[in-house]
Amino acid sequence: MLLIGERINVITKAQREAMINRDPKPIQEMAKAQVDSGANMLDINIGPAEDDGPELMDWIVKTVQEVAQVPLCLDTTNLDAIRAGLKAHNNAWGRAMINSTSGETERLNTFMPVAAEYQCDIIGLCLTGSGLPADANERAAIAVDIMGKAMEVGLPVENIHLDPLVLMLNGNQDQALQCIQAVEMFQALNDPPMKTVVGLSNIANTAPAKMKGILTAVFYKMLVDAGLTGAIIDPLEKEFMEVVRTNDPTSIYPADQVEKTVKVMRGEIMYAHSYLDI
Amino acid sequence: MAVEILKENYGGKVITVEIGTGETAVKVGGASALPFHSFEGDVGHRPLIAYEVLDALPEEPPVSLQAQLGAVWEDPVKWALHCQNDLKARAVALRLVSTDPDGQDASPESAAETVKKVLDAIDIPLIILGCFKEAKDGPVLKAAADAARGRNCLIGKAQEENYKTIAAAATSNGHKLIAFSNLDFNLAKQINILLSQADFDINNVVIDPTASALGYGLEYTYSVIERIRAAGLVQNDAMMQPPMFLDLASVVWKIKEVKASEEELPEWGDLGERGVHWEASTAVSMLMAGAEILVMASPRAAQTVEKSVDQLMG
Numbered sequence: 001m002l003l004i005g006e007r008i009n010v011i012t013k014a015q016r017e018a019m020i021n022r023d024p025k026p027i028q029e030m031a032k033a034q035v036d037s038g039a040n041m042l043d044i045n046i047g048p049a050e051d052d053g054p055e056l057m058d059w060i061v062k063t064v065q066e067v068a069q070v071p072l073c074l075d076t077t078n079l080d081a082i083r084a085g086l087k088a089h090n091n092a093w094g095r096a097m098i099n100s101t102s103g104e105t106e107r108l109n110t111f112m113p114v115a116a117e118y119q120c121d122i123i124g125l126c127l128t129g130s131g132l133p134a135d136a137n138e139r140a141a142i143a144v145d146i147m148g149k150a151m152e153v154g155l156p157v158e159n160i161h162l163d164p165l166v167l168m169l170n171g172n173q174d175q176a177l178q179c180i181q182a183v184e185m186f187q188a189l190n191d192p193p194m195k196t197v198v199g200l201s202n203i204a205n206t207a208p209a210k211m212k213g214i215l216t217a218v219f220y221k222m223l224v225d226a227g228l229t230g231a232i233i234d235p236l237e238k239e240f241m242e243v244v245r246t247n248d249p250t251s252i253y254p255a256d257q258v259e260k261t262v263k264v265m266r267g268e269i270m271y272a273h274s275y276l277d278i
Numbered sequence: 279m280a281v282e283i284l285k286e287n288y289g290g291k292v293i294t295v296e297i298g299t300g301e302t303a304v305k306v307g308g309a310s311a312l313p314f315h316s317f318e319g320d321v322g323h324r325p326l327i328a329y330e331v332l333d334a335l336p337e338e339p340p341v342s343l344q345a346q347l348g349a350v351w352e353d354p355v356k357w358a359l360h361c362q363n364d365l366k367a368r369a370v371a372l373r374l375v376s377t378d379p380d381g382q383d384a385s386p387e388s389a390a391e392t393v394k395k396v397l398d399a400i401d402i403p404l405i406i407l408g409c410f411k412e413a414k415d416g417p418v419l420k421a422a423a424d425a426a427r428g429r430n431c432l433i434g435k436a437q438e439e440n441y442k443t444i445a446a447a448a449t450s451n452g453h454k455l456i457a458f459s460n461l462d463f464n465l466a467k468q469i470n471i472l473l474s475q476a477d478f479d480i481n482n483v484v485i486d487p488t489a490s491a492l493g494y495g496l497e498y499t500y501s502v503i504e505r506i507r508a509a510g511l512v513q514n515d516a517m518m519q520p521p522m523f524l525d526l527a528s529v530v531w532k533i534k535e536v537k538a539s540e541e542e543l544p545e546w547g548d549l550g551e552r553g554v555h556w557e558a559s560t561a562v563s564m565l566m567a568g569a570e571i572l573v574m575a576s577p578r579a580a581q582t583v584e585k586s587v588d589q590l591m592g
Contacts, residue, residue, distance in 0.1 A: 170464050270509045270518060272467035277475065278517060 002161075002197065002230030003244065004073050004097075005039030008064065010047035019046060019056060024063045031068040037235040038244065042068060043099060044085070045075035053081030061088040073123075073232075075099040079110055086118045097121040099232075100163065103128045103142035108149040116155040123197055124150075125163045126182065132167065136181035139164050143186055143194070161197040161230055162186045168205035169215060169264070169271055176203065176219065176265045183226045197230035198223060208273050214253045217243040218261040285318050286311075290514035292322055292507075292570070293481050295521055297369065297432045297454055298403025304368050306484075306570040307521035312507065313568045314590045325565050325587055328369040328405050329361040330527040330575045333392045334376035334384075340531050342553040346577050354392055355399045361577075362400045371405035371527070371573040372396055377418045378409035386421035394425045405432045405573065407456075407525070416443035423447035432456060432523075432571075435486050438469060445478040456523050458486040461498055463505045463518075470517040480520060484571060489524040491533050492560045499524070503567040521570035530557045531575055558582040565590070 007030050010016045018026040031042055042064060049056050053076060061072055061084075071094035074085040082098055089096040100123035101111035115122040124146035126139040133139045143162045150157050164182035167175040179198070187193035203219045204212040217240055220231065224247060235241055239252045249258045257276050263269040294308040309322030333354045343351075350356040354372065361367040372393065376384035397404060406422045408415035419433050420443060426433075434456025436444040441457065448455045457473060459466040466485055474480050487506060490499040509518035530536060535546065536553035546552060557579035561572050565587065574580045 171462070173464070268513065270467050270505075270513065270515055271464050272471055272517070273464075274468060274471040274475070278471055 001224070001228075001244065002041055002195075003039050003235060004041045004043050004197070004230065004232040005034035005037075005235045006043050006045075006199075006201070006232050007034055007234060007236060008042060008060075009045040010049075011045070019060065022059060024066075027060065027063055028067045031064045034235045035068045035070055037238075038241050039070065039233075039235040041071050041073055041094070041097065043073040043075050043232055045099075046078075046081065047076065049076055049078050049081055053078035054084035057081040057085040058088045061085045065090045065093075069093045071096055073097040073099045079114060082111070082114060086114070086120055089120075095120050095159070097123065097161070099123045100125045101146065102126075103145050108146065112146075112149045112155060113153045115159065116150070116153040119155070119159070121159045121161060122150075122155070123163050124160045126165050133165060133178075136164075136178045136185055139178070139182040140185045140189065143182075143189060147189065147194075157190050157194065158192070161195045162189075163197050163199065166198050166200065166202040166219075168207075169203050169219075170206045170273070173264070173271045174267055177267055180222050180226045180265075183223055183228050187227050193227065195229045196227065197232065198228065200231045200233050211273060211276075213237070213239050214249070214257060214261055214276075216240060217249040217252065218258055219265055220244070221247065221249050222262065222265055283317060286315075288312075288319065288511040290511040290519055291320075292510060292521055293483075293519045294323065295432075295454055295482065295484055297405070297430055299428070299430050300401070302368075302402045303430070304403050310511070312511065313566055316592055321591065323570075324591060325569065326369055326571045327367075327561075327580045327583060328371040328403075328571060328573050329365060329367040329577065329580060330573050331357045331361065331370050331372050331396070333372065333374050333389065334382055336375075340536060340553055340575075342536070342550040343531070343575055345550055355395050358396045358400050362402050365577045365581075367402060367580075369403040369405060370396070370400060371407055371525075373407040373409075373528075374418055374422065375409055377414055379411055379414050381409075386417045389418050390421035390425035393422045397426055397429055403431065404429065405434075405456075405571075406453075407434060407573075410435060410528075412437055412439040416440040419444045420447040423451045423453055426453065427451040430454070432484065434458060434484075434523075435525075436469075436473075438465070438472075441469060441473060442476060445473055445476055448482070449478060454482045454484065456486050457483050457520075459488065461488045461490075461495075461502055463487065463502050463509070466502075466506060467509070467515070467517045470520070474517070480516065483520040484523040485518075485520050486523045486525065489526050489529045489560075489564070491526070491530045492556060492563065493535065494529065494533055496560060496563060500563060500567045503564070503569060507568040522568060523571040523573075524564045524569045525573045526557060526560055526564065527573045527575035530560055554579045554582070558586075562586050 102125040126142040204215040291310040292307040311319030350360040435458035509515040
């Protein structure tokens with residue numbers, strides 16, 4: 001399982017300040033902590049970085065790989081920064097990954113050729129400019145477009161990690177099952193099966209803090225059972241990593257709660273923040 | 279060869295809620311099939327249309343309502359009696375708009391006084407609605423609930439921020455409660471769970487999933503109602519089995535289609551008719567989706583809808 005640690009992120013204050021000040025310590029500490037906790041790839045989210053994207057990405061890739069012997073997932077909309085990161089990346093521990101292209105034509109035309117040029121990996125997010133995908137079929141149709149573009153520009157489809165686009169459960173309950181089904185469908189699009197990845201924490205967005213753990217754990221387990229090969233996660237969440245290790249949410253959460261949560265994911269019980277209380 | 283009609287069997291049943299007392303008490307809910315699917319099961323009690331009565335008039339009351347209600351609407355007691363005696367309403371919904379802090383800001387005590395006068399005048403069930411401002415509705419509905427003790431009214435709307443106060447007032451005075459959620463069935467369920475956890479009996483709740491007027495999000499309300507009803511009947515979700523309450527009067531009479539003059543918009547036709555048709559069309563859609571209680575402002579629209587219900591109930 002590809003476990004991509006999400007904690008080096010411009011959104012958190014400490015990491016953002018370290019990026020601005022080019023202070024290696026907080027970033028390297030966060031890199032080590034995540035790898036020690038089980039991450040085997042690290043997401044490097046520098047935001048749009050409009051002023052100094054290439055220079056920042058070059059610095060941060062080298063800074064992280066000084067202490068973490070894992071490949072990196074370069075997360076920015078700034079294509080020049082992506083190029084700089086790919087140049088700086090040490091491939092001794094695996095190929096770098098671009099996070100991400102979507103199914104939008106403009107994004108495909110700009111990001112996919114760069115992935116082909118460097119023969120790196122790339123996340124293919126199943127989203128277009130015309131609104132959220134309605135179901136697994138629409139996700140698969142976008143996936144096919146992404147794969148088509150890869151073949152056109154000379155990137156092996158084995159380098160693509162298809163992302164079905166996880167939406168938050170609260171308000172999009174039927175989409176949880178559609179995501180799981182999309183992960184199943186994606187695999188059938190190629191032989192060997194396509195790789196898949198999800199941004200896992202989205203599922204529990206807007207849920208109360210005490211509910212995030214079980215929602216994330218159960219959804220993860222259901223995706224893994226459907227064939228998921230990668231996830232962007234918080235490796236510092238100890239309970240979640242224990243679920244990853246055991247591949248069993250009941251190693252942490254009571255079996256009846258897990259069973260109820262599975263039913264919520266499948267749409268058999270309507271979600272409400274307190275669904276476990278009744 | 280005879281055609282066999284495919285029938286769905288539902289595991290759940292809509293809760294029956296009774297409001298009012300004595301011979302004029304009204305029951306709603308009770309269905310074990312989708313709305314008007316009498317071929318599949320029990321469609322339950324007849325939907326209830328409650329006639330809106332305001333305790334204070336807006337500055338510019340709608341023209342087509344003036345023609346229907348202008349003779350009585352200066353006085354909520356006269357208005358309520360007109361609904362009961364002349365229009366044969368089965369219930370009245372008294373809206374305490376005078377308490378709006380952005381308007382007259384009348385006190386809870388004065389609102390309670392109005393509630394008492396109206397209840398002394400009428401026998402039919404009363405629905406008591408606040409001004410729909412969370413902070414003010416708590417004390418206003420508490421005072422109103424006290425004043426209406428023993429009359430088994432329906433009070434609301436209880437929202438996430440004030441449900442504890444209003445639920446406690448309903449319980450201690452023997453009333454039923456309207457639980458409001460803003461076009462969000464997950465939240466509708468959550469509020470009912472919270473009410474249950476606060477020891478409020480789910481059998482005394484009606485769900486207000488948020489009404490929308492035709493052309494102003496009606497289809498969203500429709501889907502939310504359908505989803506709630508499906509959870510209650512198909513998934514047998516106990517928290518989603520209370521009857522549904524739709525406050526049409528509060529949304530239909532705000533939109534430009536029922537207010538703009540004929541000089542302004544001649545192609546839309548007679549202003550006196552427009553609002554009536556708009557409210558009636560909205561109402562029938564809500565009933566088809568699964569609503570059990572409607573609050574309506576136009577007596578003519580209400581009577582049109584009653585005729586549709588006659589036909590739909592067979």
